[in-house]
Amino acid sequence: MTYDIQVFVTLKEGVLDPQGNAVQTSLTRLGYDGVQNVRIGKKMDIRMESEPEKVESDVREMCEKLLANPVIEDYEYTIEEALSV
């Protein structure tokens, strides 16, 4: 089976986000003064061939090992069957 996986990696709450802060400042400067908070994370789109019973554990493992650094980051994911291959 082919899957379309989305992984979202974000900085843990409490870990300062210098990039997010910079974007927030810039947005405010551009006149969007309603902006209260910006946090920047990563979105990864992965297309993967796998078995239905294995795909989720594989994704979780990939996140733990490589895609996120558990010291500072959290992750979430969604798994869908690929529509067109």
Place this chain on the structure above:
Amino acid sequence: MTYDIQVFVTLKEGVLDPQGNAVQTSLTRLGYDGVQNVRIGKKMDIRMESEPEKVESDVREMCEKLLANPVIEDYEYTIEEALSV
């Protein structure tokens, strides 16, 4: 009103994604040989005070002006009323 906005910025189709390629190679080497493609983009969580009739046009403008570079990037967003403020 307070909104929770998510902006996703991804490289346009056809634009080289060295980061995605490197992650793909690394995942394959780690034994996930079903991985066929990886593209890496950004996810931004923005909390913003705005008017219901203005919020969407503001977000679109912010994307065009600052959050994405339309020459090489596409963007998508979701807008929700913030649950707890």
Place this chain on the structure above:
Amino acid sequence: MKFAVIVFPGSNCDKDMYYAVKNELGEEAEYVFHDETSLDRFDAVLLPGGFSYGDYLRSGAIAQFSPVMEAVKKAAAAGKPVLGVCNGFQVLLEAGLLPGAMRRNKGLKFICKPVTLRTEENATMFTSEYKQGEMITVPVAHGDGNYYCSDEDYRILKENGRIVFTYTDDLNGSKANIAGILNESGNVLGMMPHPERAVDTLLGSADGLPLFRSIVANWRETHAVHR
């Protein structure tokens, strides 16, 4: 004494490290590529700076899975001195040999310049040739040098004298201005500043040389006893 200089794809301070050991220190050095699996023939291991695997995803993230890293872990467990500089430090963090993680510099810009470091701890195998509290000038060159660790980890580092170098001001946002830390057993040092770039006054500073000399001196001492 024989030093291994680890070369990952994308390492770019490997030669600088090699010359520092070979030419300035006068010890043996050899490049060891990322796909090698044994470091048994070496007395010490150096992980140089650069952009291993382009530093894509996170600095040092992909390099932690290089075959040679198993050998680095083994060398560390065996008590051999392991020094990671800049990207080498980032790899050690990602590999879990040192606690904490690196984020983008607070100012979001790459910073290249000589900085003043305070030697917080001279009772280590890497700093015994410095005076306690000695101020030294060593260059930095990094974009992701903003050191983070949990408050608990910080307390442990602090209480055990494992914070070896600090910046004298807030250079990049690092917790408590940390520039270099040790592992629990004291034989793995990670630091963002580049001692290998400070081994010749012609280039501005030779303050990094005592660090390498410390490694050699301590090694000589222990090995004299054992023989």
Place this chain on the structure above:
Amino acid sequence: MPYIDEITPKTIETDKLYLDMGVTEDEFSRIQTILNRLPNYTELGLFSVMWSEHCSYKHSKAVLKKFPVEGDRVLQGPGEGAGVIDIGDNQAAVFKMESHNHPSAIEPYEGAATGVGGILRDIFSMGARPVALLNSLRFGELTNPRVKYLFEGVVSGIAGYGNCVGVPTVGGEVQFDDCYEGNPLVNAMCVGLIDHSDLQQGIAKGTGNPVLYVGAGTGRDGIHGATFASEELSEQSESKRPSVQVGDPFTEKLLIEACLEAVRHPQLVGIQDMGAAGLTSSSAEMASKAGSGIHLNLDDVPQREEKMTPYEMMLSESQERMLLVIEQGSEKEFTDLFERWGLQAKVIGEVTDNQRMTLSFQGDTVADVPVDSLAEDAPVYHPDSVEPERFRAFQAAGQPNLTAEDPEEILLTLLQQPTIASKEWVYEQYDYMVQTNTVVQPGSDAAVLRMRGTDKALAMTTDANSRFLYLDPYTGGQMAVAEAARNLVCSGAEPLGVTDCLNYGSPENPEIYWELERSTDGLSEACRALNTPVVGGNVSLYNETAKGAVYPTPVVGMVGLIDKLDHITTQTVKNAGDAVYSLGKAGNDFAGSELQKVTEGRIYGPAPTFDLAAETERQTKVLTAIRKQTVQSAHDISEGGFAPALAEKLFSSGLGVDVTLTQSESLTASLFSETPSRYIITVREEDRERFEKLVPEAEMIGRVTETPQCMIRGNDGTPLINRSVQELENVWRGAIPCYLKSED
């Protein structure tokens, strides 16, 4: 999906589709004559890129012929990837400069980054190890938000690429002027080192020898077909097509190491990078130089996108790719070599003996054209040239008479002008130390790199004050070369050779073409006088927006040799008590000066009088004095004049100065005029006699002081400027960060 061959040669002709590819009526009929038939779509694509200004220099060939290209030390002049100059002991310096202006205007980070990537490949394709990068940048005024965005993006793009590949970025220049607002200039220069025996050429000889494609896959990036072509080619909307390339410095780093290993392989025949016009120009030029032909099978080209057409593959400008020709039978050795570095290498064709470029795709021959017609036979144009009205007006205007009522205020203002202010904000983002050879770091007149294992060093700089070129292209052109040489001399180096990057507006405008002609006359003459042949360079035309063209900006990149490490000299004063000398008299030269810009808001008038013979003589004397070790510090006087130059000498030194102006005619000129060919030099007391013998023209004006105070007195001894060095340094260092932080 419709293929290109659905656009028949006949359609191209009747619908004049060639015009959309930038091929003129004349050029189209010339192509028909060459082929003796109508070109098909792919063939027309080949001609359109090879005959483009960028590849063929059709509007600039005539002026480039004037440059002196020969000299005792020249091992390779213009024509290859980069120029090569002998530096003794069987070593050579390889260097080249190139522009990436237009991509940087659209996507500053990637535009600048890929500019660095491209210039690096020019150097290592010659077989040389890149040892240094420099960059010459021009932007609009820093008060404009878009300019700030471009400036920040360009600098971080240069940093992002150069730092990752591990080649130090050691110098350059940044200037700001309105004329660059919509069209910034981003010129990157690279310097490499090589042993003579390793020199390579981009050449495809030996019938039957395989053609090897190495590096990143080919994508649709950089195909400048925002024209009809691409629209007809696919259903996808044009907006999905990237018009700028994204760089991958990690792959480039692997390419550097792998190619430097490959060039030492005895069975390598030729190597060239795929730069502008990618596969087309590299293959055509390599075959043309060898007098051979070349056949490529496009089905074998590594592709990273699906369903690419021959046209797209041939015109793609995907980055980090190289083309090699190797001896038959060595295929496996080379593919193994590259695979060891994690790079793909694939045989995609062979050298033929028919002097034609033939391309096959899915069993068909999709192009068959004479190789020389692509590489050599592009038309050469001699556009009309007309002296602009403004030039006559500037000449007639005479030097403006400016008076600085409050010299201290003026000095503070000048030190904060972005063009004069510290560029630390820029170069702190560059790893200028990696490879541990950078002896003189950014911040002095020229960067200096030691050469490991020798007692020698290389000095390098880029220069061009385009304001003077705008006022008077001929004199300004001479001054640009002279300034570069002067900066090297101040560092203790003998200037050896030049690479240039000629940035102008549209050559089809006769006044712009006149600028190009006159300024290259000036450059050529100065290069002759200073014995610095031009060994390579690049031309970037059409740098203009609706608001007009950029100033004529021929950037001069120069490399010099320092015989002995002991001769390395910097601009900063060294010891309290040293004598301060000024060399060269200040005239009333205010036209084009920073003072004029600041006080009058615009520049006008004739360029300063410039005496090439005096310049040359003075340079020789200063260099001799440095080599005889009589000089502690040396700095040339450029933007802002004497007072800013003197202040710059004090920054970071912890010392001060107390000098008295001896000239009586105009204090303002003494302090702020920009008369060329001048220096400020400091000398130890015990060396004064020897120094004065060597440079009799130099005039002692005061001393370096222990107190960090900048004291400049009028000839009667009254203080004109008396400020703490710290205060001056603070405004100078803070200016650029301050512009970038401010909101408007």
